[in-house]
Amino acid sequence: MTDYKALEKQIQDQARQWLESGEVKYVIGFEKGDNSPVCRPVFIYKPEDAGKLAWGPLCNNNLTKYLVEEVQIKPKKGEEPDLRPVGIVVKPCDSKTIVELMKENIVPRERVKIIGVISEGTINPKALDKALKDVPLDKIAGIQILDGGDNFTIKYDGEPLSVPKDELLNGKCKVCVVHNPVVYDIFVGDKVTQIDKDEFEDIADLEAMSDEERYEYWKEQLSKCIRCYACRDTCPLCYCEECVFDRTKPYNWNEKTVDLPENFFYHMVRAMHLAGRCVDCGGCERVCPMDIPIRKLNRFLLKRAKERFKVVPGINVEDKAMFGDYDIDDPGEGIK
Amino acid sequence: MKIGVYVCECGTNISGTVDVADVAEYAKSLPNVAVSKYYKYMCSDPGQLLIKDDIKELGLTHVVVASCSPRMHEPTFRTVVEEAGMNAYCFEMANIREHCSWAHMHEKFKATEKAKDLVKMSVAKAALLEPLEKKQVPVTPAALVIGGGIAGIQTALEIAESGFKTYLVESTPSIGGRMAQLDKTFPTMDCSACILTPKMVDVARHPNIELLTYSEVTGIDGYIGNFTVTVKKKARYVDIEKCVGCGLCAEACRLKDRVDDEFNENLGKRSAIYVPFPQAVPLKYTIDPEKCIFLKTGKCGDSPPCVGACAADAINHQQEDEIIELDVGTIVVATGFDLYDPSQKPEYGYGKIKNVITGMEFERLVSASGPTEGHIEINGKEPEKVVFIQCVGSRDKEGNEYCSRVCCMYTAKHAHLVRDKIPGAEVIVYNTDVRAYGKGFEEFYVRVMDEGVKYLRRELDDQIEVVENGDKAIVKAEGHPDIEADLVVLATAIEQKKDIADISKVLKISRGADNFFLEIHPKLRPMDTATSGIFLGGCCQGPKDIPDTVAQASGAAAKATIPLAQGKIDLDPQTSFVIENNCAGCGLCVEACPYSAIELMDGKAEVNEALCRGCGLCSATCRSGAIQLKGLTDHQLISMIKSSLSEVF
Numbered sequence: 001m002t003d004y005k006a007l008e009k010q011i012q013d014q015a016r017q018w019l020e021s022g023e024v025k026y027v028i029g030f031e032k033g034d035n036s037p038v039c040r041p042v043f044i045y046k047p048e049d050a051g052k053l054a055w056g057p058l059c060n061n062n063l064t065k066y067l068v069e070e071v072q073i074k075p076k077k078g079e080e081p082d083l084r085p086v087g088i089v090v091k092p093c094d095s096k097t098i099v100e101l102m103k104e105n106i107v108p109r110e111r112v113k114i115i116g117v118i119s120e121g122t123i124n125p126k127a128l129d130k131a132l133k134d135v136p137l138d139k140i141a142g143i144q145i146l147d148g149g150d151n152f153t154i155k156y157d158g159e160p161l162s163v164p165k166d167e168l169l170n171g172k173c174k175v176c177v178v179h180n181p182v183v184y185d186i187f188v189g190d191k192v193t194q195i196d197k198d199e200f201e202d203i204a205d206l207e208a209m210s211d212e213e214r215y216e217y218w219k220e221q222l223s224k225c226i227r228c229y230a231c232r233d234t235c236p237l238c239y240c241e242e243c244v245f246d247r248t249k250p251y252n253w254n255e256k257t258v259d260l261p262e263n264f265f266y267h268m269v270r271a272m273h274l275a276g277r278c279v280d281c282g283g284c285e286r287v288c289p290m291d292i293p294i295r296k297l298n299r300f301l302l303k304r305a306k307e308r309f310k311v312v313p314g315i316n317v318e319d320k321a322m323f324g325d326y327d328i329d330d331p332g333e334g335i336k
Numbered sequence: 337m338k339i340g341v342y343v344c345e346c347g348t349n350i351s352g353t354v355d356v357a358d359v360a361e362y363a364k365s366l367p368n369v370a371v372s373k374y375y376k377y378m379c380s381d382p383g384q385l386l387i388k389d390d391i392k393e394l395g396l397t398h399v400v401v402a403s404c405s406p407r408m409h410e411p412t413f414r415t416v417v418e419e420a421g422m423n424a425y426c427f428e429m430a431n432i433r434e435h436c437s438w439a440h441m442h443e444k445f446k447a448t449e450k451a452k453d454l455v456k457m458s459v460a461k462a463a464l465l466e467p468l469e470k471k472q473v474p475v476t477p478a479a480l481v482i483g484g485g486i487a488g489i490q491t492a493l494e495i496a497e498s499g500f501k502t503y504l505v506e507s508t509p510s511i512g513g514r515m516a517q518l519d520k521t522f523p524t525m526d527c528s529a530c531i532l533t534p535k536m537v538d539v540a541r542h543p544n545i546e547l548l549t550y551s552e553v554t555g556i557d558g559y560i561g562n563f564t565v566t567v568k569k570k571a572r573y574v575d576i577e578k579c580v581g582c583g584l585c586a587e588a589c590r591l592k593d594r595v596d597d598e599f600n601e602n603l604g605k606r607s608a609i610y611v612p613f614p615q616a617v618p619l620k621y622t623i624d625p626e627k628c629i630f631l632k633t634g635k636c637g638d639s640p641p642c643v644g645a646c647a648a649d650a651i652n653h654q655q656e657d658e659i660i661e662l663d664v665g666t667i668v669v670a671t672g673f674d675l676y677d678p679s680q681k682p683e684y685g686y687g688k689i690k691n692v693i694t695g696m697e698f699e700r701l702v703s704a705s706g707p708t709e710g711h712i713e714i715n716g717k718e719p720e721k722v723v724f725i726q727c728v729g730s731r732d733k734e735g736n737e738y739c740s741r742v743c744c745m746y747t748a749k750h751a752h753l754v755r756d757k758i759p760g761a762e763v764i765v766y767n768t769d770v771r772a773y774g775k776g777f778e779e780f781y782v783r784v785m786d787e788g789v790k791y792l793r794r795e796l797d798d799q800i801e802v803v804e805n806g807d808k809a810i811v812k813a814e815g816h817p818d819i820e821a822d823l824v825v826l827a828t829a830i831e832q833k834k835d836i837a838d839i840s841k842v843l844k845i846s847r848g849a850d851n852f853f854l855e856i857h858p859k860l861r862p863m864d865t866a867t868s869g870i871f872l873g874g875c876c877q878g879p880k881d882i883p884d885t886v887a888q889a890s891g892a893a894a895k896a897t898i899p900l901a902q903g904k905i906d907l908d909p910q911t912s913f914v915i916e917n918n919c920a921g922c923g924l925c926v927e928a929c930p931y932s933a934i935e936l937m938d939g940k941a942e943v944n945e946a947l948c949r950g951c952g953l954c955s956a957t958c959r960s961g962a963i964q965l966k967g968l969t970d971h972q973l974i975s976m977i978k979s980s981l982s983e984v985f
Contacts, residue, residue, distance in 0.1 A: 106921070241960060242960055242962075243960065244960060244961055250971065251970060252974070321927050323928065324924045
C-alpha cells in the first residue's frame with residue numbers, strides 16, 4: 001500500500017534542496033489540477049515553489065518528453081548554454097524511457113537528476129469519471145485518493161467510496177512488472193516486490209485471431225484515426241529532428257490524406273519505429289482523442305521483441321539496440 | 337535533361353515474352369525521354385555503339401537500359417556511357433529479364449505491361465540521378481595469410497613470389513597443418529611430408545614472408561587496401577631467437593612422455609616443452625602452459641630442469657603475450673578444418689571400444705614418424721581383419737548434409753596400406769557410393785579392389801553398430817552378415833573449425849548453412865568473400881582434397897595480389913551520406929554498420945566514405961531518413977514508387 005502523502009513530501013523536500021543549492025536548472029514534476037483531481041505537469045524553478053509538487057495515482061504523464069525537449073534546445077547565438085542538469089520526477093515506466101533515451105545518446109546521464117518514485121499503478125481518468133458519477137460535480141476537484149490495498153478509497157465530504165483497483169487502474173499498470181524505478185538519483189518510497197513475468201495475457205485475444213480477423217479489427221480501429229499525431233507528439237522516443245511524416249512533396253513516403261491505407265501506413269511505421277524501444281508507458285493511448293487502442297500494437301512489439309530477439313527495452317543502458325545488433329552466430333535460418 | 341531508353345531483346349530471352357517494340361514505343365511517352373530504341377543484344381558491340389552514338393549525337397544526360405539483372409551487366413553499361421563522356425552513375429538499369437520475362441513466360445500481355453512499369457520506374461529514378469565522382473585510395477603493398485596449412489603455405493609463397501611482403505599467421509607452434517599429419521597422399525602415394533616439408537622450409541627462408549607462428553589474429557580494422565590487423569603472439573616461454581631446436585629441454589622435462597601428443601592424435605606422448613613434429617617450421621620449442629608444472633604451480637623441483645638443460649639460455653617462464661599491429665592491403669583466410677568427432681554417434685563405439693579408431697588416427701598409426709613407427713597394431717597385435725566404414729558424419733540429414741569429398745579416396749589409400757604392410761590381412765570397406773571423380777582416382781580405386789580389398793555397399797539409412805567382443809569388435813551392418821574385426825576405421829567428415837565463431841567475429845565474413853565460409857559466387861567467384869580484399873583459400877570454404885586446396889590457394893593468392901599490384905583501388909562512390917539537420921544522433925546507424933564506417937561526431941553521424949561499402953543498412957535503420965545512400969536516396973526510391981502507382985508523375 002502506497003502512502004502518497006509521504007512520497008509527495010519526500011519529492012518536495014528533494015526538489016527544494018536541489019533548487020536551493022542550484023545543482024539543477026529546474027524540476028519537472030506534477031501539480032494538482034485546478035478543477036480536476038488529475039495532476040498536470042509543472043516546471044518548478046524556485047525552491048519556495050517546491051511545495052506545489054504533488055504525487056498520487058493521477059500523475060499520469062510521462063514527463064521525460066520535456067527532458068528530450070530540454071536537451072534538444074539549441075542555445076541562441078553567442079549565448080552560453082546552461083548545461084546544468086534538470087530535475088525530474090518519474091514513475092518506474094518513465095524511468096525506463098530514460099534508459100532508452102540514454103541508450104540512444106539523446107539524454108546524457110549528467111544532464112538529468114532523477115527523483116524515481118515507486119508506483120503500484122496509476123488511475124485511468126476516464127475510469128475515475130465513471131466511478132465518480134454519483135459525486136456532485138463541485139466536489140470532484142477536491143477528492144482525495146488513498147491506497148487501500150485491493151481498493152482505492154476516494155474521500156470527499158460525503159460518504160467515502162471504495163472502488164476495486166481493477167476498475168480504476170490504467171491498462172498498462174495491470175500488466176506492468178516493473179514497480180520500482182530502474183534509474184534514479186533519489187529513490188522515493190519503499191521498494192516494491194516485483195513479479196518477474198509478463199505473459200501478455202492482455203493481447204491473447206488478438207493473438208488468437210486469424211490474420212483476416214485481426215485485419216478487420218485494426219481496420220475498424222485505424223479508420224477512426226484523424227491523424228492528429230498526438231500519439232507521436234507525446235512519445236518521448238519520437239524525438240527525430242524531422243519526422244518522416246512531416247516531409248513534404250516530393251520527399252514524402254505517405255500522403256497527409258486521412259484514409260484507411262494512409263492511416264495504416266502511419267500506424268505501422270510508427271509501430272516499427274518503436275519496435276524494441278517502446279517501454280509501454282502508455283502515453284500514446286492516453287492522449288488519443290479517438291480511443292484507438294494503440295498500446296495493443298505496442299504490446300505486440302514488446303512480445304515479439306522478447307520472444308524473437310530476447311530484447312526487453314528500458315532495463316539496461318548497456319543493451320544493444322534491437323535493430324542495430326548483429327550476432328554472427330544468429331540461430332536464425334539463413335543468417336550466419 | 338535528355339534520357340535515352342534502350343530495351344534489350346536478349347535474343348529471345350526477353351522478346352519471347354515481352355513485346356520490346358511496344359515497350360520502347362511506350363518509353364517515348366515518358367517525361368524527359370529523348371530517344372527510345374530496342375535491339376537484339378544491347379550488351380553486344382553494336383548494341384553498345386548504339387548507346388554511345390546517341391549520347392554523343394543527342395547529348396543524352398541519362399541512360400536507362402532495360403535488360404537483365406544489374407548483377408550481370410551494370411558494370412558493362414556503366415563503362416559504355418562513361419566511354420561516351422557521360423557520368424557512369426547517371427545510368428540506370430531496369431531488370432525486365434529475371435524480374436519479368438523469365439518470371440512470367442506464359443503471360444505475355446501482362447509481362448509487357450509490367451516491363452513498361454519497370455521502365456517507367458527506372459526513368460523516374462534516372463531523372464533524379466546525379467553524377468558521382470570515383471575516388472581512389474592507395475594500397476598497402478602487403479598481404480596477410482591466416483592459417484599455415486598447405487593452403488596458407490601455398491598462398492603465402494605465391495604472394496611473396498610476386499614481390500609483396502606477406503605475413504603468415506599460424507595459431508599452432510608450427511606451420512604444416514593437417515597435411516603434415518598425413519602419411520601418404522592419394523592416388524599417387526607420395527609421402528606427404530616429403531612433398532610438404534620443402535615448401536615449409538621455403539616459407540621460412542623466403543625474404544618476403546614474415547612467419548608468425550603460435551599467433552592469433554584478434555582484430556581487423558579498415559578496408560581493402562588499408563587493413564590494420566592486430567595479432568596476438570602467444571607467449572612460447574622460449575626465446576625463438578636463442579632456441580636452436582636441439583631438444584635437450586624436452587629430454588630433461590619432468591613430464592617427458594607423459595603429455596598427450598595432439599600431433600599424433602593423442603596416440604603418443606610428448607613433454608610439456610615440445611615441437612609438434614620433427615620437421616616443424618620453425619624448429620623452435622614451445623612450453624605448453626596448460627601442462628608445464630612450473631607455469632601452473634610456480635615451482636618445478638628446485639629449478640625447472642628444462643632451464644638447466646638449455647645451453648642457449650632460451651627458456652623464459654616470465655615471457656608474456658605480445659600484441660602487434662600489421663598494415664596490409666589484402667587478406668587470405670586459410671583456417672582449414674576440423675574432423676568430425678564420431679563419439680557423437682554412439683553406435684560406432686568410438687571412444688569405448690579400443691579397436692575403433694578414426695582415419696586420422698590410422699594416418700598416425702601407419703606413419704613412419706608416428707608413435708608405432710609405422711607399424712599397424714592394435715592392442716599390441718597386428719590386425720588380421722580390418723573394416724573401414726565410410727560417411728561417418730558426412731551425407732547425414734541430421735548432421736553434415738554435405739559430402740566431405742576426401743573420405744572415399746583416403747579410405748582406399750588406407751585399405752591399400754593395410755594390404756601393403758600386412759599382406760595376408762582381410763580388408764572390408766563399407767561404402768555407400770564410391771566417389772572417385774578426380775584425376776587418377778578411379779584407376780586407384782580399381783587397383784585397390786584388384787589388390788583384394790572387399791567393397792560392401794550399404795545404404796546411408798541402414799543401421800550399423802559396432803559392439804565389443806573380447807579383444808575384437810563386431811561390425812553389425814544391416815543386410816550384411818556380422819564381421820568380427822581386429823580394427824575398425826571410421827572415415828570421419830571434414831567440418832568447419834570448432835572455434836570458428838571467434839575467427840568469424842574478427843573477420844566479419846559470413847558462413848553458409850554448412851558452417852563453411854561463404855564465397856560470393858559458388859562458380860564464378862569461389863575465392864571472394866562479401867568483404868572486398870578478404871579471400872578464401874582451402875577447406876575453410878568447404879571440403880577439398882590437396883590438389884583442389886592448392887589450386888584454390890593459388891587462386892586466392894592471385895586474387896589477393898591484384899590490388900597489391902595495382903597499387904591503388906577505386907572506391908565505389910555510391911556511399912551513404914548524412915543530412916546533418918535531420919540527424920538526432922541516436923547512433924543506430926553506427927551500431928548497424930557492418931564495416932564500422934560511421935561514427936558519432938558532436939552528436940551527429942559521420943560517414944567514412946573509404947570504409948562505406950554502400951550496403952544501405954544505415955539508411956534502412958534510420959527512422960528519420962537522415963542517412964541516405966547515393967544512387968538510392970529516399971527521393972529516388974519514392975519517385976519510383978509513385979511513378980509505378982500513377983499514370984503521371
